[in-house]
Amino acid sequence: MLIGGALYEATSGETFKTRNPFSGEVIATVQAASRADVDAAVAAASQGQRAWAALSGAARGRVLSRAAALIRARRDEIARLESLDGGKPIQETPMADVDSGADCLDYFAGLAATIGGACQSFGEGGDTPWFYTRREPLGVVGGIGAWNYPFQIACWKAAPALAAGNAMIFKPAEQTPLSAYILAEALTEAGLPAGVFNIVQGDGRVGRMLTTHPGIAKISFTGEVNTGKAVMADSAATLKTLTLELGGKSPLLVFEDANLDDAVSAALLANFYTQGQICTNGTRVFVHETVIDAFLARLLPRAEAMVLGDPLDPSTQMGPLITPEHHGRVLAHIAQAIADGATLLTGGGVPDDPALAGKSFVRPTVFRTDDDNLPLCRQEIFGPVMTVLSFADEDTVIARANSLPVGLAGGVMTRDMTRAHRVAARLEAGVVWINTYNVTPVEMPFGGIKMSGMGRENGRAALEHVTRIKSVYVEPGHVEAPY
């Protein structure tokens, strides 16, 4: 682990292994934290945070932007590690993981010097009372990551928190524990004081050591809805503030006037990028009944032509799922959907290619149904499984789109811009894309509503979630007391 700016031997005596999802080989054996190790991380972070917060925003920004440059210089190495540890195609990881993480560090580096308060006086005379606000760091922030975007998640959590003068203790997901070290190395080389960014490793038990720790002011969590609820419940004892980036079952609405080739491209991106293991995926694709046949005729050949293979092969478009256990869960969802009567249009199982036999691959899968109540249409599968449904009118499809308890994202494909903005306004989602899908620039706030979470990452909005406001009232005159 990494505590107080140095590699640290865990005291739990427990280790776990991280494997290459393609080959099954063990990449590394990782030490798991004990409670005493987490205490040590909190102590180091508290100390580091005081020194870090004492610097000007501009000075903190310089460190973050140097770290971004160091990360860009190691782009190929980090991309390769993400593909090795997470099974993601090397076609994706340089941009979607490394550039996205570096952009985030650069963005919050630029904003660090702008973080401040406001002041207002209660009259024009120089002797009137006034107040000012201070936007202060929270202290020590615990970051808990998911396995689907390990490097990006570490950067998205660390960059705004550090820009605002907090320290962070980051726990990667057990399946992908490695790339966070490269972020730590870049930050250290860039001049980050010891203790400001720490890494503890382990499973959900170590996550709970963070969520229950009285020395941690905030938890920024990415993961499943049910884990998010546990994080919230555990954080209640010490009333931590929370950012929860949770799961979804997002709708993509394709209207009759949409450019169908673009709609198909959006649906493919919304379901099969990163093997479908993306929280915002538009897994419920509602297509207007007058164009659904034409849509499917263009969609299915493109889904069937996708290249599955070794994530490190540049021609591979889809790698294996993260673990054999997750593979089994996704196949079980598919079997359930077939048993429930959904029509399987393509995919639905493992590929025939003998080179991929026994590995955790799932062919790009498309179901057709109009039964919104099937588990297929209600549960997050987190694999390459798209469901296409038909609709006839706007009001009904919006009601169907909004019918689930989650509300992470959504998409609208139409050439009618009045309709596009009207539908975007009515969708119950934290992020809506018009005529594209799954584009997440750092400038744009990101996060869900309803049971998809709270708080925002990215954009200026993220800074509100890693700072608190103190109001200072100043009385230049005398205190009037009635007694």
Ligand code: NAP
């Ligand atoms: P997960 O099982 O909920 O785990 C997420 C993290 O929480 C892991 O580091 C996990 O540790 C840890 N954890 C488990 N139990 C915990 C507990 N009781 N207290 C504190 N931490 C605990 O999620 P996942 O399978 O890694 O990721 C997939 C999920 O993440 C999907 O639902 C996806 O939609 C969601 N996601 C959301 C976003 C977003 O921005 N909204 C982005 C990416 C992913 P271990 O895994 O090491 O046990």
